[in-house]
Amino acid sequence: MLEAILMMYLRRGAAHGYDLAARLTECGFVGLNPGLVYRALRGMEDLGWIRSAWDGEASHGPPRRVYSLAPPGEQAMEDLVRGFREIRGLIDKVIAAYEQQAGC
Amino acid sequence: MLEAILMMYLRRGAAHGYDLAARLTECGFVGLNPGLVYRALRGMEDLGWIRSAWDGEASHGPPRRVYSLAPPGEQAMEDLVRGFREIRGLIDKVIAAYEQQAGC
DNA sequence: CTGTCTATTGACATTTTGTCATTAGTTGCC
DNA sequence: GGCAACTAATGACAAAATGTCAATAGACAG
Numbered sequence: 288m289l290e291a292i293l294m295m296y297l298r299r300g301a302a303h304g305y306d307l308a309a310r311l312t313e314c315g316f317v318g319l320n321p322g323l324v325y326r327a328l329r330g331m332e333d334l335g336w337i338r339s340a341w342d343g344e345a346s347h348g349p350p351r352r353v354y355s356l357a358p359p360g361e362q363a364m365e366d367l368v369r370g371f372r373e374i375r376g377l378i379d380k381v382i383a384a385y386e387q388q389a390g391c
Numbered sequence: 392m393l394e395a396i397l398m399m400y401l402r403r404g405a406a407h408g409y410d411l412a413a414r415l416t417e418c419g420f421v422g423l424n425p426g427l428v429y430r431a432l433r434g435m436e437d438l439g440w441i442r443s444a445w446d447g448e449a450s451h452g453p454p455r456r457v458y459s460l461a462p463p464g465e466q467a468m469e470d471l472v473r474g475f476r477e478i479r480g481l482i483d484k485v486i487a488a489y490e491q492q493a494g495c
Numbered sequence: 496c497t498g499t500c501t502a503t504t505g506a507c508a509t510t511t512t513g514t515c516a517t518t519a520g521t522t523g524c525c
Numbered sequence: 526g527g528c529a530a531c532t533a534a535t536g537a538c539a540a541a542a543t544g545t546c547a548a549t550a551g552a553c554a555g
Contacts, residue, residue, distance in 0.1 A: 288481070295488045305502050314495035323544075325503060348501035349551040368489050371482045377392070378475045378482075384399045385472050391418035409533050427513075429534060452532035453520040504549075511542070521532075
């Protein structure tokens, strides 16, 4: 989930972790401290979904790592979305079973 | 998820673990070996959501434990369903963001 | 030169999930 | 009687996911 959201953000342009973490909290995703975001980013980089490089631009702080979406990431995003649709189908099934007290 | 489905089944009547596991596979829920079902059942019993008793009826096998829904389980089921709706909302949000390339 | 904000990393604990062997009773076959 | 197959439940262990939080460190304001 977190990974999917981060890739959605990256698809709109490269960004660094701290920014992404801030955007998440702005957008109302709670309980996601920066550590989780950084871990997710590193994990996705290990998988080849995203790339990173140290930012050459002068920042008002320590050096920062800029992440951008890599081609395998586009594919991964599609797969994730497909998985989400499946999960949504399952949830619908369970909710329907709850309301109608029937079905599988 | 598994817990919710099991409670849905139990709402329709008491049953024992092996039966529930079989019903799950019948209904197309894959990757759920009996061990997972038994563990989920014991966990829910610890939470007071369900109750169990050894089956008095003669069975064609070893003694079996019959589970039934307890009143706190009804409440828990409602809470679970509410949670599912929330997750569903999140998924919708992410899928929409993926398709329209906009939003949070 | 101290505190604060930005930025990333790493260590550790907890929880969840998956796998699989073990125990054990019943039934049916030879 | 002995043995295999099926039913039924439990427990131990490993792996993966998640959560928490301290440590490091550059830049800037006072």
